[in-house]
Amino acid sequence: MSVIDLVPYDEALAAYDPVMGLEVHVELGTATKMFCGCSTELGAEPNSQVCPTCLGLPGSLPVVNAVGVESAVKIGLALNCEIAEWCRFARKNYFYPDMPKNFQTSQYDEPIAFNGYLDVTLEDGEVFRVQIERAHMEEDTGKSSHIGGATGRIHGASHSLLDYNRAGIPLIEIVTKPIEGAGERAPEVAKAYVAELREVIRALGVSEARMDKGQMRCDVNLSLRPHGREEFGTRSETKNVNSLRSVERAARFEIQRHAAVLNEGGSIVQETRHFHEEDGSTTAGRIKDNAEDYRYFPEPDLVPVAPSREWVAELRAALPEMPRVRRERLQGEWGISDLEMQSVLNAGAIEPILETIAAGAPADQARKWWMGELARHANETGAELGALPITPAQVARVSELVAAGSLNDKLARQVIEAVLAGEGGPDEVVAKRGLAVVSDDSALGAAVDEAIAANPDVAAKIRDGKVAAAGALVGAVMKATRGQADAARVKELILERLA
Amino acid sequence: MPGITREEVAHLARLSRLELKAEELDHFAEQLNDIVDAVARVSEIAAEDVPPTSHPLPLTNVMRPDVVRPSLTPAEALAGAPAAEEQRFRVPQILGED
Numbered sequence: 316m317s318v319i320d321l322v323p324y325d326e327a328l329a330a331y332d333p334v335m336g337l338e339v340h341v342e343l344g345t346a347t348k349m350f351c352g353c354s355t356e357l358g359a360e361p362n363s364q365v366c367p368t369c370l371g372l373p374g375s376l377p378v379v380n381a382v383g384v385e386s387a388v389k390i391g392l393a394l395n396c397e398i399a400e401w402c403r404f405a406r407k408n409y410f411y412p413d414m415p416k417n418f419q420t421s422q423y424d425e426p427i428a429f430n431g432y433l434d435v436t437l438e439d440g441e442v443f444r445v446q447i448e449r450a451h452m453e454e455d456t457g458k459s460s461h462i463g464g465a466t467g468r469i470h471g472a473s474h475s476l477l478d479y480n481r482a483g484i485p486l487i488e489i490v491t492k493p494i495e496g497a498g499e500r501a502p503e504v505a506k507a508y509v510a511e512l513r514e515v516i517r518a519l520g521v522s523e524a525r526m527d528k529g530q531m532r533c534d535v536n537l538s539l540r541p542h543g544r545e546e547f548g549t550r551s552e553t554k555n556v557n558s559l560r561s562v563e564r565a566a567r568f569e570i571q572r573h574a575a576v577l578n579e580g581g582s583i584v585q586e587t588r589h590f591h592e593e594d595g596s597t598t599a600g601r602i603k604d605n606a607e608d609y610r611y612f613p614e615p616d617l618v619p620v621a622p623s624r625e626w627v628a629e630l631r632a633a634l635p636e637m638p639r640v641r642r643e644r645l646q647g648e649w650g651i652s653d654l655e656m657q658s659v660l661n662a663g664a665i666e667p668i669l670e671t672i673a674a675g676a677p678a679d680q681a682r683k684w685w686m687g688e689l690a691r692h693a694n695e696t697g698a699e700l701g702a703l704p705i706t707p708a709q710v711a712r713v714s715e716l717v718a719a720g721s722l723n724d725k726l727a728r729q730v731i732e733a734v735l736a737g738e739g740g741p742d743e744v745v746a747k748r749g750l751a752v753v754s755d756d757s758a759l760g761a762a763v764d765e766a767i768a769a770n771p772d773v774a775a776k777i778r779d780g781k782v783a784a785a786g787a788l789v790g791a792v793m794k795a796t797r798g799q800a801d802a803a804r805v806k807e808l809i810l811e812r813l814a
Numbered sequence: 815m816p817g818i819t820r821e822e823v824a825h826l827a828r829l830s831r832l833e834l835k836a837e838e839l840d841h842f843a844e845q846l847n848d849i850v851d852a853v854a855r856v857s858e859i860a861a862e863d864v865p866p867t868s869h870p871l872p873l874t875n876v877m878r879p880d881v882v883r884p885s886l887t888p889a890e891a892l893a894g895a896p897a898a899e900e901q902r903f904r905v906p907q908i909l910g911e912d
């Protein structure tokens with residue numbers, strides 16, 4: 316591994332224009348594999364979900380999973396693609412033990428969906444359109460573990476072990492056209508695209524698209540060209556970048572690395588690269604020479620897929636609201652600015668807020684709690700909002716108690732904190748800690764009288780008509796009642812007494 | 815129909831991870847040429863109006879419902895494997911990759 320001095324990011328961008336291509340593999344959430352009836356359930360014993368077909372045993376024949384095809388068409392439609400009237404599967408031949416058939420059943424020059432686009436929203440609200448080249452159906456490979464080498468790497472291993480439970484699980488590969496014109500925002504566009512794609516896949520319900528579980532994996536292809544040049548430079552292909560943050564980092568690193576190589580008069584080698592989560596770097600993998608020749612040919616064991624126009628129209632009509640449209644609708648309904656909406660999104664607060672509203676809280680209250688107290692808590696503890704130990708229903712209950720006047724804002728915050736600390740639900744906390752707004756005049760009267768007696772000069776000012784001075788007395792009463800007094804009622808009582 | 819060259823056989827051998835001797839390259843090139851010639855006769859019959867096909871039957875959309883069917887047991891799955899370890903297929907050292 317050669318260590319090179321990266322070119323500072325701004326310098327790289329001043330000299331070069333990045334061009335990216337993103338390939339995303341999505342593992343479908345079907346019950347069975349793409350070409351056989353084996354279960355796709357995760358976490359099963361090794362080689363317990365295999366059969367003659369997915370093991371590639373002689374005489375076995377594949378049959379296409381109808382839901383796999385339907386999911387592919389849905390994804391194509393959601394990505395504004397044309398859907399092929401007729402298309403075939405193809406054998407992608409290669410010799411590697413992760414595919415026991417010695418080929419992967421994929422699609423080659425006849426993808427089921429092609430020529431689409433996905434609009435993605437960047438952090439500042441700008442919309443960038445990513446053109447989609449194609450989305451095609453294929454199958455996942457088995458899992459290898461390499462034995463005898465250091466840290467499970469293939470290098471230095473004495474032999475390898477194969478579990479084929481994953482071999483044959485339906486995959487949809489989604490390939491963008493070259494993404495040009497993003498300039499310095501290229502890494503951000505890459506991340507936003509993968510994020511948006513994930514939302515779309517989830518909205519369609521075709522996969523959970525959990526990157527941490529390998530259900531969605533991204534390859535980042537990147538090249539640089541000097542400004543003003545039309546033709547693309549040589550690209551590198553960074554494989555299996557498996558989190559949103561990593562997608563951004565990998566693109567950024569490759570921009571800086573390519574610039575360093577090009578600045579020294581070197582040339583980029585067309586190769587695959589491995590991404591390293593620890594420091595965000597990439598290292599060289601396989602060099603792409605003419606050895607990469609998959610000898611594709613149409614799969615003779617499967618008949619063509621020909622989605623009828625009526626069926627495609629039915630699926631199109633049944634598509635759910637797309638995430639971007641939904642976000643725009645919610646922003647309109649909530650009446651908040653682009654910036655406020657963006658911070659709701661960045662905080663991952665949409666779902667918790669919606670669930671809190673569904674549990675009965677007004678939208679502004681739901682937003683206020685999740686974006687205020689709870690976002691702060693999530694930030695401090697490094698947790699995701701959705702993973703906080705408080706439910707939307709509990710937040711809605713706190714909001715209800717405030718609306719009913721039994722809690723004021725300060726007490727409500729104490730209740731939220733107690734729920735987060737595991738002291739129980741809101742009602743339990745209120746009961747245990749004896750938290751309640753005191754608005755009963757007889758209980759407040761004594762505290763008000765004491766405050767007036769203790770602050771004669773303030774009282775004098777109020778008597779002279781300086782009503783604003785009442786704030787100091789309200790504060791004193793609140794302090795004396797440990798925040799439980801109804802501040803509005805306290806003020807009324809003070810003004811009544813000093814009228 | 816252009817013949818299969820010795821270089822093409824060498825390329826195929828590399829793709830298939832096979833090590834062939836010089837005389838084997840010549841031998842297989844000749845054999846493959848014979849096979850290709852034999853198959854090429856089909857194109858003498860196929861006229862312009864016969865489209866190429868990848869399947870003998872004029873079917874489309876043969877699919878199965880997404881319903882789980884029983885798999886093999888791990889023991890059955892591994893029964894034909896030359897070597898197994900930890901309930902997995904054991905394969906020799908993988909070279910030329912990383």
Ligand SMILES: [Zn+2]
Pocket residue numbers: 348351352353364365366367368369370483
């Ligand atoms: Zn199977």
